[in-house]
Amino acid sequence: MSRNEKLVALVTGASSGIGLGIAQALLDHGYRVVGTSRSISKSKELKSSSDLVLVDGDAGKKETADKVAEAAVKHFGRIDLLVNNAGIFIAKAFTDYTEDDYNLVMNTNVASFFFMTQQVVPQMQKQKVGHVVNISAVLAEQPSGSAPALMAVLSKSPMPAVSRALALEYAASNIRFNTVSPGIINTPMHAGEDHEALAKFHPLARLGEISDIVDAVLYLQKATFVTGENIRVDGGVHAGRP
Numbered sequence: 001m002s003r004n005e006k007l008v009a010l011v012t013g014a015s016s017g018i019g020l021g022i023a024q025a026l027l028d029h030g031y032r033v034v035g036t037s038r039s040i041s042k043s044k045e046l047k048s049s050s051d052l053v054l055v056d057g058d059a060g061k062k063e064t065a066d067k068v069a070e071a072a073v074k075h076f077g078r079i080d081l082l083v084n085n086a087g088i089f090i091a092k093a094f095t096d097y098t099e100d101d102y103n104l105v106m107n108t109n110v111a112s113f114f115f116m117t118q119q120v121v122p123q124m125q126k127q128k129v130g131h132v133v134n135i136s137a138v139l140a141e142q143p144s145g146s147a148p149a150l151m152a153v154l155s156k157s158p159m160p161a162v163s164r165a166l167a168l169e170y171a172a173s174n175i176r177f178n179t180v181s182p183g184i185i186n187t188p189m190h191a192g193e194d195h196e197a198l199a200k201f202h203p204l205a206r207l208g209e210i211s212d213i214v215d216a217v218l219y220l221q222k223a224t225f226v227t228g229e230n231i232r233v234d235g236g237v238h239a240g241r242p
C-alpha cells in the first residue's frame with residue numbers, strides 16, 4: 001500500500017446503532033468505508049463523502065457479500081477491515097420461537113458473518129494484511145433465566161470460537177480475527193424499552209453507549225499483535241454478579 005493510500009473498511013448493519021457509529025468513526029479516522037444494510041441507501045445518517053459507498057442488500061445472502069466486496073475493490077482498491085455487525089435480537093421463551101424466527105436470526109446473525117467473511121479473505125490474502133471483527137453479545141456466554149433469548153445465544157455464541165479458528169487458519173496470511181461482545185447498548189434495538197431496568201443487568205449499573213463499542217473496534221484495529229481475542233464491553237457482566 002502506498003503512503004497516501006487510505007485504509008478501507010466494510011461495515012455491515014451500518015445504517016443504525018453500533019454499525020452506524022463504527023462506520024462514522026472510521027470515516028472520521030480517515031478510512032474509506034463501504035457501508036451496507038438492507039436499506040442503507042435511504043438512510044441519511046452517515047455524512048455523504050467521496051470516501052463512502054453504500055450498498056443495499058440482505059447481509060445473509062451471498063449475492064450481497066459479493067456486491068459489497070466488489071464495490072470495495074472497484075471504488076477503493078483494497079479491503080483492510082470487515083466489521084460483521086448486522087444483527088437482530090428476538091427475545092422470547094424458547095418454545096415460542098417460530099421457524100421464521102429461527103431462519104431470520106440465523107440468516108442475519110450467522111450467514112452474514114459466513115458469506116461476508118468468505119468474500120473478503122481472498123482480497124486480504126492478496127494484500128497480505130487484513131482484519132475481521134465479529135460483533136457477538138455477552139448474553140451468549142452469560143445468559144439470563146429471567147430474560148430468555150435463546151436465539152441470541154445460538155447465533156452469537158459461535159462468534160468468539162470462529163474468530164479464534166480463523167485467526168489460526170489465516171495467521172500465516174497476516175489476517176487477524178477478533179470478537180467484540182457487547183452488554184446492552186443504548187441503540188435503536190432497545191428503543192422504547194425500560195433503560196433503567198436494562199442498566200441493572202450490568203455490574204456497572206448503566207447501559208453501554210455506542211462509543212464504548214466503537215472504542216473497542218478502534219483499539220483492535222490498532223492492536224496488530226492481537227488476534228483470536230474476545231473483548232467484552234459489557235459493564236462487567238461476564239465477571240458474574242456483584
Ligand SMILES: NC(=O)c1ccc[n+]([C@@H]2O[C@H](COP(=O)([O-])OP(=O)(O)OC[C@H]3O[C@@H](n4cnc5c(N)ncnc54)[C@H](OP(=O)(O)O)[C@@H]3O)[C@@H](O)[C@H]2O)c1
Pocket residue numbers: 012013014015016017018019036037038039040057058059060085086087088089107108135136137138181182183184185186187188189190
Ligand atoms: N444493542 C445491544 O444491546 C446489543 C447487544 C449485544 C450485541 N449487539 C449486536 O450489535 C449489532 C448491532 O446492533 P444494534 O443495537 O446497533 O442494532 P440496530 O440499531 O437495530 O441496527 C441493526 C443494523 O443491522 C441491519 N440489519 C438488520 N438485518 C439485516 C440484514 N438481514 N441484512 C443487512 N443488514 C441488516 C439494520 O439495517 P437495515 O434494517 O437497513 O437492514 C441496522 O443497520 C448486532 O449484531 C447486535 O446483535 C447489540
